[in-house]
Amino acid sequence: MTISIVLFTSDLRVHDHPPLRAALRGADAVVPLFVRDPAVDAAGFAAPNRLAFLADCLSDLDANLRARGGRLIVRRGDLVDEVCRVAAEAHADEVHMAADHSSHAHRREGRLRRALQAQGLRLFVHETVRTAVAPGSVTPASSDHFAVFTPYFQRWSQQVLREPLAAPRAVPVPDAVGSEALPARGDIADVSPGLAEGGESLGRRQATDWLRTEVSTYDDRHDDLPGDATSRLSPHLHFGTLSAVELLHRLRPEHGPGPAAFVRQLAWRDFHQQVLAARPSAAFSDYRSRHDAWRGTAEAHDDIEAWKQGRTGYPVIDAAMRQLAHEGWMHNRGRLLTASFLTKTLYVDWRIGARHFLSLLVDGDVANNQLNWQWMAGTGTDTRPNRVLNPLTQAKRHDPDGDYVRRWVPELEGLRAPAVHEPWKLPGLDRAAIDYPDPIVDLADARDRFQRSREHARGGAR
Numbered sequence: 001m002t003i004s005i006v007l008f009t010s011d012l013r014v015h016d017h018p019p020l021r022a023a024l025r026g027a028d029a030v031v032p033l034f035v036r037d038p039a040v041d042a043a044g045f046a047a048p049n050r051l052a053f054l055a056d057c058l059s060d061l062d063a064n065l066r067a068r069g070g071r072l073i074v075r076r077g078d079l080v081d082e083v084c085r086v087a088a089e090a091h092a093d094e095v096h097m098a099a100d101h102s103s104h105a106h107r108r109e110g111r112l113r114r115a116l117q118a119q120g121l122r123l124f125v126h127e128t129v130r131t132a133v134a135p136g137s138v139t140p141a142s143s144d145h146f147a148v149f150t151p152y153f154q155r156w157s158q159q160v161l162r163e164p165l166a167a168p169r170a171v172p173v174p175d176a177v178g179s180e181a182l183p184a185r186g187d188i189a190d191v192s193p194g195l196a197e198g199g200e201s202l203g204r205r206q207a208t209d210w211l212r213t214e215v216s217t218y219d220d221r222h223d224d225l226p227g228d229a230t231s232r233l234s235p236h237l238h239f240g241t242l243s244a245v246e247l248l249h250r251l252r253p254e255h256g257p258g259p260a261a262f263v264r265q266l267a268w269r270d271f272h273q274q275v276l277a278a279r280p281s282a283a284f285s286d287y288r289s290r291h292d293a294w295r296g297t298a299e300a301h302d303d304i305e306a307w308k309q310g311r312t313g314y315p316v317i318d319a320a321m322r323q324l325a326h327e328g329w330m331h332n333r334g335r336l337l338t339a340s341f342l343t344k345t346l347y348v349d350w351r352i353g354a355r356h357f358l359s360l361l362v363d364g365d366v367a368n369n370q371l372n373w374q375w376m377a378g379t380g381t382d383t384r385p386n387r388v389l390n391p392l393t394q395a396k397r398h399d400p401d402g403d404y405v406r407r408w409v410p411e412l413e414g415l416r417a418p419a420v421h422e423p424w425k426l427p428g429l430d431r432a433a434i435d436y437p438d439p440i441v442d443l444a445d446a447r448d449r450f451q452r453s454r455e456h457a458r459g460g461a462r
Contacts, residue, residue, distance in 0.1 A: 002027045003090050003174060007083060007097040008034045008072075009105075011129045011240035012057040013200040014064045016164040018126040019096035020171075029172040031090050032065055034058060035083065036076040036183070039104075048190040049328035049362045053198035055183040057239050060199030062182060070171030073179040080111045087121055090177050094122045098129035098240070101136075101277035102366060131270045132244040133159050135277035145278035146271065147381055153267045164246040192328040195362060196235065203236035211250055219257035223333045225316070226403035230332055231262065234363035237269065244269065269368060275381065276367040283370050284351065286379035291457040294349035303346045306440050307338070308356055310409070313439035315421055316395035317341050319408035326408075328362040333398050339376035340389035345446040347453060350377035378454075386454060388447055395421045411436040 004023035011017060012034075023030045040046050062072035075082040083095060095116060100109070113123045127134040138155045139145060146152035185191070210231050221229035236242040244266055251259045251266075276282055297304060303312075310318035310325070320334030330338070335357075342353045354373040358364040374380025378387070399405060402420035406413045411434055412420050419426060424438050 001029065003029050003031065003092045005031045005033055005083065005087060005090065005092050005095040007095055008032060008061070009098060009100060009240075010238065011098045012054075012061045013203075013241050013243065014061070014068070014167040014171075015200065015204070016243035016246045017167075018129055018162075018165060019098055019124070021165050021168060022124065022126065023094075023096045024168055024171070027093070029174050030070070031073055031086060031092060031173060031177055032061075032070060032171065033073045033075065033083065033086055034061075035079045036074065036180075037079040037082075038076070039078065045358070045364075045366075047359050047361075047364060048188055049192050049195050049360060050364060051183070052185040052188045052191045052195055053235055053239065053328075053362045055185045055188065056198030056202075057200070057241055058182050059184075060201050060241075064167075064200060065171050065173070068168060068171040070173040071179070072182070073173075073177055074182055076180055079108060080115050083112060084115050084119060086177060087116070087119060090174055092121065094124060096124045096126065099125050099127045099134065100130065101273060103280035103283070106280075128162055128245055130240055130244075131273050132161060132248050132266060133270050135270070135274035138274070145274050147275070148383060149268065149271050149381065152271050152274070153264065156267050156270060157263075161245055161248055164243065164249055192326055192360065194327040196232070196327070196329065198235065198239060198241065198362075200236075200241040203233070203241040206236070207231075207233055207242055207247065207250075215251070215254070215262055216256060216258040218259070219261040222261065223398050225319075225331055225333055225399040226401070226407065228331065232329070235329070238363040238365045271381075272367040272371040275371055282374065282380070283366050287371070287374055287381065288379055288385070290379055290385060290454060292347075292349075292377075292379070293453065293457065294343075295347050296349055297352060300346060300348050303440055304342075304348060304352060306437070307342055307346065307348075307353075311437050312341070312441075313424065313437045314341065314391045314395075315402075315405040315409050315412055315423065315436075316391050316399060319399075319405045322408040324357070324360050328360050330361070331404075333394070335372065336376060337389055337391055337394055339373055340387075341391060343373075343377040344388040344450050345391075345441060345443065347446070347450055350374060350379065386451070388450065390443060392421060392443070409436070 004027035006020050006023045065072050116123050133156055214229060221227050233242060237244060248266060251263050306312050310321035312318055317338055320330055320338050324330040339353055342348050343350050350373045354370050357369055371380050375382045378385030400417060402417040405420050412423060415423060423434055423436055
């Protein structure tokens with residue numbers, strides 16, 4: 001009897017799962033394995049919101065495997081040690097897993113390959129499980145990766161995608177391999193009260209509903225803050241409960257600016273993956289240094305805390321930060337505005353903002369989070385590094401009636417636009433009746449500070 005192990009990481013699904021299908025083709029039985037690795041906790045990636053969503057995903061994956069005659073095996077410990085231990089218990093012949101291109105994943109894969117080889121086992125690593133196009137498969141002639149999105153997108157769009165794989169009908173699992181209990185959301189503390197539920201079953205229903213009813217207007221409405229017309233599929237893509245390849249196969253036959261705009265967002269996800277795969281240091285250092293003398297925690301403590309707590313005095317910024325705290329998720333336009341405000345208006349180091357986002361975001365992906373923060377800070381791949389998003393202009397454009405602000409900043413629920421975006425301009429008694437702070441910084445002064453700092457940094461770098 002031949003037995004294969006399928007090591008699940010951030011690909012928690014049974015539909016369109018190349019490692020699972022490959023393992024089933026070559027074996028009489030498989031061991032679907034997920035390892036809860038303390039190294040992930042130690043690295044700071046195990047935030048409560050992601051742990052809660054992960055618990056949902058594992059429970060749903062187990063249910064989907066049981067519906068096919070199998071079950072999910074969960075172990076806790078060093079990933080390499082646990083895979084080798086399970087391989088010995090099951091008398092497995094080989095291990096299949098999805099490719100991951102972070103520096104941590106590369107080190108882990110190398111350790112696992114060497115340990116399995118010592119036991120006489122083979123490791124098969126499958127591409128295009130987490131991404132639609134594998135990092136490194138689309139490169140310019142003069143470099144190992146694209147540093148600008150538009151030429152990458154042109155090449156990415158020409159790639160022939162593999163065909164999506166149906167979920168297997170049966171997943172036979174040997175009885176001899178034991179499992180720990182599945183983690184439960186209810187056992188995890190400090191979870192955002194409005195955090196969405198996870199799992200492949202829910203993700204597939206959500207994707208089907210959105211593609212049927214909303215994607216046609218995505219181009220016009222994806223920046224609509226109160227309309228909340230984004231897909232909210234990013235957590236499912238992050239945990240792999242949805243396949244980017246399958247989504248693209250469903251989108252590409254569609255016509256119109258809505259589907260095209262959403263395809264472009266999926267391309268941005270792959271773009272960031274290929275940048276980080278080629279430049280792992282971009283997770284913690286500037287991809288393109290502007291030699292900024294950023295303000296840090298000591299110098300800007302009060303401003304940073306006001307930003308985190310949604311008490312900056314700029315309602316659209318505070319609304320977005322409060323949405324993040326409540327839902328563990330933030331509207332994409334809100335992410336741009338709050339990142340611009342922290343880095344350009346407050347001139348605070350982008351890493352401080354990136355860490356805070358990773359502590360709360362359920363879709364907190366290192367590649368997308370860190371490189372989007374750098375894009376907005378002007379130290380990443382943005383070709384306009386000095387752009388500043390004015391929160392008042394942006395609020396009036398993307399929340400013209402103030403509905404988004406009133407939803408998340410109840411202190412202002414009695415105000416209508418334009419006053420809801422500039423409550424400090426209210427007459428004395430009306431202003432005094434509202435328990436809401438004045439702006440922590442003047443926008444004109446802040447812009448001057450940023451421009452002077454960038455000019456000084458540019459001169460010092462010559």
